[in-house]
Amino acid sequence: MARRASTASEPTNKDSSTREHILQTALVSFSSHGFDGASTRSIAKVAGVNQGLIPYYFGTKQALWREAVDRAFEDLSGALGEFSAAGGANPSRNEVARMIRLYVDFVAAHPEFVLMMNEEGKRQGPRMRWLVDRHVKPLFAGLTALFDRVGREAGFPGHIAAIHLNYIFVGAVAAIFHQAPECRRVSGYDPMLPEAIQAHADALVHLFLGDSSLGKSEPGVFHET
Amino acid sequence: MARRASTASEPTNKDSSTREHILQTALVSFSSHGFDGASTRSIAKVAGVNQGLIPYYFGTKQALWREAVDRAFEDLSGALGEFSAAGGANPSRNEVARMIRLYVDFVAAHPEFVLMMNEEGKRQGPRMRWLVDRHVKPLFAGLTALFDRVGREAGFPGHIAAIHLNYIFVGAVAAIFHQAPECRRVSGYDPMLPEAIQAHADALVHLFLGDSSLGKSEPGVFHET
DNA sequence: GTCTATAATTAGATAGAC
């Protein structure tokens, strides 16, 4: 491919550079095969470049992983829009429903995000600590406030319900997407189809917020205020 | 350690043999580091035996993995008792609640089971196909029947809700346990403590079945018949 | 049955041609 000349100080094009291509390929490989299972040679092969370019651009495999994770959380932040920044203000039922649908759409479009979270969050180690301290903790305060309110309104017992609701929610959203190959083989149903994604979001909104379209708020755990 | 002599045809003691010890160690290692990430040397080291014993007992790494997975599903079947065999007969609300608590307790006691399922179910390959065809498909028919009934009673829209409820349920149960290290670091809360396991089961029963202890059946998605 | 030693392959990172 033709490539325009660039001086030493001028940054290269962000979206079309092979560096960026390696970065996007790396996150998918790491999430699918794990950090140890994804070799730099296999990442380079999928990206269509030489293995030597990875140490050239990123130094170490660890550094490549970190840049790929940074990029993943940028994508999440962009997809959630105002919700990722606002935190747990005091959203209405419709705002919570919209947040659920935004997150479902993001996970369906980027299953590698939650696969990477599962890969690193399951065991202690430097990558888990780095990931949690740098990216998860800042998001967690807002999420806890939100689920604390949801839990109270739903009459969940005890003061520790928020953390449970948090993981119940993220697990309930993501499993069908990060287990998509298993789901297809066991049931013949493709959860990545647009109709399936919508049906999944519908089911989650119904489960967590109840069905307000019928004009009653009894089912579900969250009631309009 | 002293070991009693055995003839060629006599099977060795199942629970105390080093073969069995390797098998149990292997599942934890595979679930934590993935098939490629878990080296036979590291498995042998954790088990406290020599690396050469793995090809001696199991032939190949693949065969070791298969035996470890067989053992994991035996444990699941044992923990679920009558529920794993009965399938989706027509359980009462209390029976469903009991099944939820049994599964929560199993996942908390054996996070390596769902970690292994996540590890292999996320991508296509010979291990995923073997695992699904041999172990998941036989369980799936009963689960679908159960969630089909739950979905109908809860008024979920459409005829494909069962598969969504299935993955919503298994994801909701397991995430806090398979992400336990992440959970501890982000929140300081240990989901593996007995009180936490019970609180998680309480939250799930409340979410999926509603709170019948108050004598009303409005919240939740499942109503007593 | 359990060990040591090793063969064949592959890993991440480096050096240097162009």
Place this chain on the structure above:
DNA sequence: GTCTATCTAATTATAGAC
């Protein structure tokens, strides 16, 4: 900036001592 070639270390599996 991208490639080939290579170094060192770690991988699975095998051979053989005891």
